[in-house]
Amino acid sequence: MTNVMVDARSVRKRYGSNEVLKGISLTVEQGEVLCIIGPSGSGKSTFLRCLNHLESINGGRIIVNGELMGYRQVGNVLHEMKPSEIARQRQSIGMVFQRFNLFPHMTALQNVIEAPIGVSKVSAAEAKKLGQELLAQVGLAEKADHYPSQLSGGQQQRVAIARALAMKPTLMLFDEPTSALDPELVGDVLDVMKGLAKAGMTMIVVTHEMGFAREVADKVVFIDKGQIVEMGTPKEVLDKPQEARTKAFLNKVL
Amino acid sequence: MAEEEFNSDDVVAVPLRHPWRWVFGGVASALLLGFIWAIYSAKSIQHEIVVQFMLDPRILEGMFVTLWVTVVCMFIATVLATILAIMKLSENPLQRWLATGFIEFFRGTPLLLQIVFWGYLGIIFPNLFVGIPFTDIIFFSGQTSQLIPAIMAGIIALSLNEAAYSAEIVRAGILAVDSGQVEAAKSLGMSGGYTMRRIVLPQAMRVIIPPMGNEFIGMLKNTSLLQVIAVAELYTQASTISSANLAQIELLMVSGFWYLVMTTVLGFPQRALERKYGKGFAVVGARSEGRAFKVGKR
DSSP, rough: OOEEEEEEEEEEEETTTTTEEEEEEEEEEEEOOEEEEEEESSHHHHHHHHHTTTOOSEEEEEOOOOESSSEETTTTTTOOOHHHHHHHHHHEEEEEEEEEEOOOOOOOHHHHHHHHHSSSEEEHHHHHHHHHHHHTTTTTGGTTOOOOSSSSSHHHHHHHHHHHHHOOOSEEEETTTTTSSOOHHHHHHHHHHHHHHEEEOOEEEOSSSSHHHHHHSSSEEEEETTTTEEOOOOOIISSSOOOOHHHHHHHHOO | OOOOOOGGGGOOOOOOHHHHHHHHHHHHHHHHHHHHHHHHOOTSOOOOHHHHTTHHHHHHHHHHHHHHHHHHHHHHHHHHHHHHHHTTSSSOOHHHHHHHHHHHHHHOHHHHHHHHHTTTTTHSSSSEEEEESSOOOOOEEEEHHHHHHOOOOOOHHHHHHHHHHHHHHHHHHHHOHHHHHHHHHHHHHHHHHHHHIIHHHHHHHHHHHHHHHHHHHHHHHHHHGGGGGGSHHHHHHHHHHHHHHHHHHHHHHHHHHHHHHHHHHHHHHHHHHHHHHTTTTSSSSSSOOOOSSSOSOO
């Protein structure tokens, strides 16, 4: 029996009259890596941000870890939860951003231990030990006392991954984690992500790195204009695309 | 080709020279010296009185009142300003309107008027009491003039007025923090209040402190307005003395000197705070560059 981690059903999202998600349905099983590809403006990042309720949704529903995300269902209506309840739900979902969003006034280690101490109420000593381990895991043990401004983009992104992992999430969301990096720094970040995937972390990755998708993903989804155009194994979607739109997109990026 | 062949090992690069700085410096020094001389040689100023009252106990007492009233007012104002700024940025329209109304009211009327108003509160409401409206239940009551003495009225007036101004400074500081910071905090499961306290405000401080330093200095000087409700701060003490010995200019010089000393000294903690909250941020505008004068060969 498989264990469904993320179950999104006909997720809809509008900004004013502009519908950016027109009914996205997909599932991700525990330990799976899902890569979302698609042209810019296709809604892939918006969908990812709906998964941890950084964006509210206008229709459909998202179930993470068996819990309805951000809403409580009464009859046919989804009522938005209180911020404190949403905050609790987000604790088990890690997120990594395109522009890192490290806290600039804290050192790398302080970035990593802030949420465990302040949110999960882990003791400072325990958090520090965990923080050092996580920084070592992403290859930055010796950078613990550096401020983000003293780190390269690739190092910052790896600290950001360690920071997300410190909350011991069961699901990790990556929003174009290498798009803001110099080409020679992309590899280090992807290596950390590959290590995570190998260790069995459930991951959803919005990316333009087709090589990474081919090597690591269990499933690839191509989204265009707010809809899923094609979904399948990397081989199916990237090597033998069926849809004309997928082919056109892949021709441009490969 | 007229261009000279030269050995590039001998070439030395020299930064831009600023000869006009020396000229301006000279002119400015001359004017300043002239001004000091004019004051020093003025027959109408009795210099021995300036010296005599410089360390007068009443003057020192007034300084002490000025200082603690300034600190207390700035503390209250900063707390209120932060609350007002957060209210003004709230999604709740009622909170936004309340904060905007407060700010408009206290910025829109003269500070002097507000001070006098609070000073006269005892005339408008001779008695103050805490109880449940429309019933006879009263927990606590007393005479306004006793509950709110002049100094308290002054502190209320200065704090509320300052809060209105500082609220906009705090709001600007909060708005200067990248929205990605809040998203990152949210994604880690932090609550709104925690995010504000640990992530947003510490970063906003960097932007808030320089203008707040200004406000602090402004507050220190504005305490002199409390003379109109007879609070015994520095300016009141000086003018009380001068109304007895008729040495108005001399005592203005005494109080002016001490105001200048206090505002100058306040700059030190500001710099320390700027360093504290500047941690982790690259410094823009390096200090070693742009010295006014360079003396020496290169």
